[in-house]
Amino acid sequence: MSSFFTISLSFLLLFFFINLRSTESAAPTYLYNYCSNATRFAPNSTYQSNLNKLLSSLSSAAAAANNTNGFANATAGQNPPDRAYGLFLCRADVSASTCSDCVAAGTQDILQRCPNQRVSVIWYDECMLRYSNQSIYSVMDTVPSLMMYNTGNISDPTRFAQILGDTMDDIVARASGDESGKKAATAEANFTSLQKLYTLAQCTPDLTASDCNTCLQSVKSNLPSGKQGGRDFSPSCSVRFELYPFYNASAVAAPPPPPSQIPPPPPAPVTRPKGKSNKTTVIIIAVAVPVGVAVVLLFLACCFRRRKAAKTYEVAQGDESGVGDITDVESLQYDLATIQAATDNFSHQNKLGEGGFGEVFQGQLLNGQEIAVKRLSEGSGQGVGEFKNEVVLLAKLQHRNLVRLLGFCLEGEEKILVYEFVPNKSLDYFLFDPDKRRQLDWSRRYKIISGIARGMLYLHEDSRLRIIHRDLKPSNILLDSEMNPKISDFGMARIFGVDQTRAKTNKIVGTFGYLSPEYAMRGQISVKSDVYSFGVLILEIITGKKNSCSFQSDGGENLTGYAWKHWRAGTPLEVLDPSIGDSCSMDEVIRCLHIGLLGVQEDPADRPTMASIVLMLSSHSVKLPQPRRPAFFLQKSMERQLKELKSGESTGGSMPWSINEMSVTEVSPR
Ligand SMILES: *[C@@H]1O[C@H](CO)[C@@H](O)[C@H](O)[C@H]1NC(C)=O
Ligand SMILES: *[C@@H]1O[C@H](CO)[C@@H](O)[C@H](O)[C@H]1NC(C)=O
Ligand SMILES: *[C@@H]1O[C@H](CO)[C@@H](O)[C@H](O)[C@H]1NC(C)=O
Ligand SMILES: *[C@@H]1O[C@H](CO)[C@@H](O)[C@H](O)[C@H]1NC(C)=O
Ligand SMILES: *[C@@H]1O[C@H](CO)[C@@H](O)[C@H](O)[C@H]1NC(C)=O
Ligand SMILES: *[C@@H]1O[C@H](CO)[C@@H](O)[C@H](O)[C@H]1NC(C)=O
Ligand SMILES: *[C@@H]1O[C@H](CO)[C@@H](O)[C@H](O)[C@H]1NC(C)=O
Ligand SMILES: *[C@@H]1O[C@H](CO)[C@@H](O)[C@H](O)[C@H]1NC(C)=O
Secondary structure (H helix, E strand, C coil), X not given: CHHHHHHHHHHXXXXXXXXXXXXXXXXXXXXXXXXXXXXXXXXXCHHHHHHHHHHHHHHHHHHCCCCCCCEEEEEECCCHHXXXXXXXXXXXXXXXXXXXXXXXXXXXXXXXXXXXXCCEEEXXXXXXXEEECCCCCCCCCCCCEEEEEEEEECCCHHHHHHHHHHHHHHHHHHHHXXXXXXXXXXXXXXXXXXXXXXXXXXXXXXXXXXXXXXXXXXXXXXXXXXXXXXXXXXXXXXEEEECCCCXXXXXXXXXXXXXXXXXXXXXXXCCCCCCCCCCCCXXXXXXXCHHHHHHHHHHHHHHHHHCCCCCCCCCCCCCXXXXXXXXXXXXXXXXXXXXXXXXXXXXXXXXXXXXXCEEEEEEECCCCCEEEEEEECCCCCCCHHHHHHHHHHHHCCXXXXXXXXXXXXXXXXXXXXXXXXXXCCEHHHHXXXXXXXXXXXXXXXXXXXXXXXXXXXXXHHHCCEEEECCCCCHHHEEECCCCCEXXXXXXXXXXXXXXXXXXXXXXXXXXXXXXXXXXXXXXXXXXXXXXXXXXXXXXXXXXXXXXXXXXXXXXXXXXXHHHHHHHHCCCHHHXXXXXXXXXXXXXXXXXXXXXXXXXXXXXXXXXXXXXXXXXHHHCCCCCCCCCCCEHHHHHHHHHHHHHHHHHHCCCXXXXXXXXXXXXXXXXXXX
């Protein structure tokens, strides 16, 4: 079985990647941003209004039909000190619509992250957007530069370095000399019989060939060695390599052929990356002006000392001399007046609901952005500084399947968290309503299951923090206008200052029905406790039945028991929610049920990781291990032990199931 998971992991990157490409269109993948504090402007200044105009012209230029090169510049304002200059560049292979989506998101995002800086740049996987108070068009800029690498090591570093060096030289030369209007090049090279190297180099097309070459040489020299993947960006150019295809080769490599030519060959078959450690975690090192380097090194040294065991680190503090903070605290802070105005002073009409941590309101900011506001009830026991730090860390977590934390408000007694607004309520609203559940046909449910799996994988493995959600359940899955799932309420343990380092906790928080046995009974918390909750969630999505209620009087049997019985009896399709009808893929249903049952295994070691689950969902050729009897017979003794635990608890903390919607997540440094 362990070799199964090893293989699974190595396939994971590939499928995860393809999946992201093909099924999602909206949110771009945020990487980093830089905006120096030294270039602040005053609120309501002319620069601000010029900047707003600039961003909206960039956004429309990206959406315009003539945006074929994925690049445009714009200016706004007449008089030099207040004039704003901006441009964007999309990755050479992305489609016009992806480009336009990325730029549109970037123009919103950059104002959140750099609310009052004259000079800013933001990078996504799909595009780069920047502006300045000086002309940047045709100006080569190699600082700040940002290096990221894949933590997976390479098997034959010497040979790899040789191949990488040759390939990079090739694409740097081709990108610089590219006259097609894009200044980009890709190349593939064989590394081993199973591993292929993929590389991409790109400059903004306004540069001259020689500037482009200089810029690419500079970023190339920052690439890591001995790693399976790496990239380096500067405002004017970027290079990247990986052992998997991270770009759409057919979109870059093939400039439109003259009519008489033989059509280009179809894209090469994707080579499956092999090796044990295809970790997608990336490490960010930002280096700006040379004087900043010493400061960076000193700072990194501190980081390492502070968290000895941590494999990854962050550039957490900004510095005038160069290293930009990913997210300034100030850029995340809202004042109470703004929040009050947005929510009509927390009016009853704007109330969306009430969770374990306080009431949630809908609101609209002056710029039209819709938000959800969580007004925390008192007693978080967290100092102001720590609270801010946690918010900054959580705001950096960004994934299309996570509800985004936009900021916070801290004034007097008020502690408020501001989230993006997700329009379609939560999964339980649909799933457990006899009429509304009809809107969830199988393909939607399957998409929801896959989306939650990807969001959880990000929390567990791909973000720079390892987050155990601890309260995954349908009411914490919000649905956007296209019914894409977004996980909410993660990271609340950080906000509430729960001890983040212990794997064992005597303060159990979660919702009965979704708690794994080892967590509920012994307080043992791990990523596998989330896998258990996810297993229950899958079973609920398939059956449309609630684990906690529907089965209580049913001879002690619960949803997991019910699913298991049918699985054993060879009648898995009988558990399917009748309102789904016939329009579904039986294979997918059975596979999901199978995964659900693997998730609720009693022994955490028998439960797959989220990485394996994402793989199982995306590739139907992966063979799944047979599930064993799940943890359902424990129900009775579990309830009893929980009571004992409650009465014996000295901290006096209230137990979870008495507070219906209590939810806390746990974060630990990786
Ligand atoms: C741009 O802003 C910076 C800092 O605010 C200032 O020092 C510089 O002179 C400005 N440049 C122009 C061309 O206005
Ligand atoms: C900015 O302008 C708005 C209205 O245009 C005004 O209400 C607000 O007080 C101004 N803020 C500052 C700091 O001047
Ligand atoms: C695209 O069209 C707009 C007007 O529709 C024009 O202002 C702009 O210069 C064009 N851009 C390119 C790159 O041709
Ligand atoms: C792009 O920048 C150049 C140089 O600053 C300028 O002449 C041109 O007008 C800009 N294009 C737009 C659409 O602003
Ligand atoms: C890569 O190699 C370094 C140094 O040899 C080691 O510390 C690190 O743990 C390795 N990483 C992986 C993912 O194996
Ligand atoms: C890589 O290897 C395959 C067969 O293993 C071969 O067809 C292909 O031409 C090679 N590619 C390069 C760039 O050498
Ligand atoms: C890759 O690019 C080609 C050509 O632009 C396009 O037809 C194809 O749909 C793209 N594939 C993906 C997966 O985006
Ligand atoms: C930016 O400047 C403000 C003062 O204007 C200061 O309070 C803040 O700490 C600075 N931020 C960084 C990251 O240096």
